[in-house]
Amino acid sequence: MRWPRRSHLFPLVLLVLVSGCRRPPKGSGEDAGTPPRGPEVxxxxxxxxxxxxxxxxxxxxxxxxxxxxxxxxxxxxxxxxxxxxxxxxxxxxxxxxxxxxxxxxxxxxxxxxxxxxxxxxxDGISFYVHESNPVSGLTLAQLKAIYLGDTTRWKDVGGEDKPIVVYSRESSSGTYAYVKERVLGGQDFTERAQTLPGTAAVVNAVSLERHGIGFGGAAYLRGVKALKVGRDAQRAVFLSAETLRDGTYPLARxxxxxxxxxxxxxxxxxxxxxxxxxxxxxxxxxxxxxxx
Known part of the structure; x- marks a missing residue:
């Protein structure tokens, strides 16, 4: 009895056996006993x-x-x-x-x-100035006058006889909209205001401009001086968790x-x-x- 020729079958069987016994690369999810990562959502x-x-x-x-x-x-x-x-x-x-x-x-x-x-x-809207600015606080009425362009020099709010450089956010900003409504009473910002894309950019500009003023969220305050804010000078306070909770800081959101x-x-x-x-x-x- 003649056996069938196996010269073509044996290499194929060997290849399948070797392939089926290959271990996954070291460090892979399968090797570590964890299921493979699914598709991203x-x-x-x-x-x-x-x-x-x-x-x-x-x-x-x-x-x-x-x-x-x-x-x-x-x-x-x-x-x-x-x-x-x-x-x-x-x-x-x-x-x-x-x-x-x-x-x-x-x-x-x-x-x-x-x-x-x-x-x-x-959050609360902070107004801030250069660290060298002697002004420590402003009322809502003073901030309104500055951002409408009615007050243009720091001496009129207790500072030096220097022009106020006003920085603002772009009109698509919710912070811009909040200040326009809550501080300016819906009126437009002064044409002198320099509009910048993002609170970080405003903070950076104020940190470099000794006579600047800007506003933004509390989380961005680095290298500038935050101002006390109040409905009048006697009630001006710094933004904090306590003044947000008790309602004494007037610009919470x-x-x-x-x-x-x-x-x-x-x-x-x-x-x-x-x-x-x-x-x-x-x-x-x-x-x-x-x-x-």
């Missing part, structure tokens, strides 16, 4: 420059605990983020002001369940995550993290104030 968060620092920290902490999640955080201003939310190009809009009535209507036209507006942190519908999936998990005790400790570490 993407969440986009866009808007308020004030919130960018905080949202980026939340995202970093969340992604460490959830390797399959990818959260992209970008700024551009509250108005930019809300427009992206309405247009469907972001999942969450960050805003340092409440939604306007027109924005709410635009969301509802496309998404009857929305909008959903969630306060995720507390909430910071928001806005969505077109109640959050679910990755958005819900990320927001739950932001509002958790751990997430609210991140709020404090970033220089803001916890919402609860």
């Amino acid at each position: 993407m969440l986009t968060v866009k808007g308020s420059d004030t919130l960018v620092i905080l949202a980026q920290r939340w995202a970093e902490h969340f992604m460490k605990a959830h390797p399959g999640a990818r959260i992209q955080v970008t700024g551009g201003g509250s108005g930019t983020g809300i427009a992206a939310l309405i247009n469907g190009t972001t999942d969450i809009a960050m805003a340092s002001r409440p939604l306007e009535d027109a924005e709410r209507r635009q969301v509802r036209q496309k998404h009857p369940q929305g909008p959903v507006e969630l306060a995720v942190a507390l 909430e910071l928001y995550f806005d969505l077109v519908r109640p959050p679910s999936g990755l958005a819900r998990e990320f927001i739950d993290h932001a509002l958790s005790p751990e997430g609210q400790r991140t709020v404090i570490d970033a220089g803001f104030f916890p919402v609860k």
Whole structure:
């Protein structure tokens, strides 16, 4: 009896056996006894420059605990983020002001369940000057006169006989909108105000300009001097957790995550993290104030 020829079969069988016995590379998930990483799930968060620092920290902490999640955080201003939310190009809009009535209507036209507006942190608007400026505090009326252009020299508010160099945020900024409403009574900023893209840019400009004044969220104050602010000189106080809680600081505000519908999936998990005790400790570490 003749056996079938195996000269072509044996190498093939050997190859299959060797291939099936190969161990995964050292250090791989399979070698470590953990399942392979699944496909990434993407969440986009866009808007308020004030919130960018905080949202980026939340995202970093969340992604460490959830390797399959990818959260992209970008700024551009509250108005930019809300427009992206309405247009469907972001999942969450960050805003340092409440939604306007027109924005709410635009969301509802496309998404009857929305909008959903969630306060995720507390903040206060700080006004600040160069560290060498002798002025330590201003009233709301004095700030209004400066930013409307009615007061143009520091000597008129207790400082040197020098011109006041005014810095502001761009019109898409929620901080800009807040100051326009709460400090200027809805009037327009002076034409002398130099508009800069982001609170960090305003802080940097004031740190370099001895006669400058600017405003922004508390978390950005580095290398400048924060001013006491009050409805009158006797009630002027520095921004702090205590003065926000007791209402003595007059420029407190909430910071928001806005969505077109109640959050679910990755958005819900990320927001739950932001509002958790751990997430609210991140709020404090970033220089803001916890919402609860």
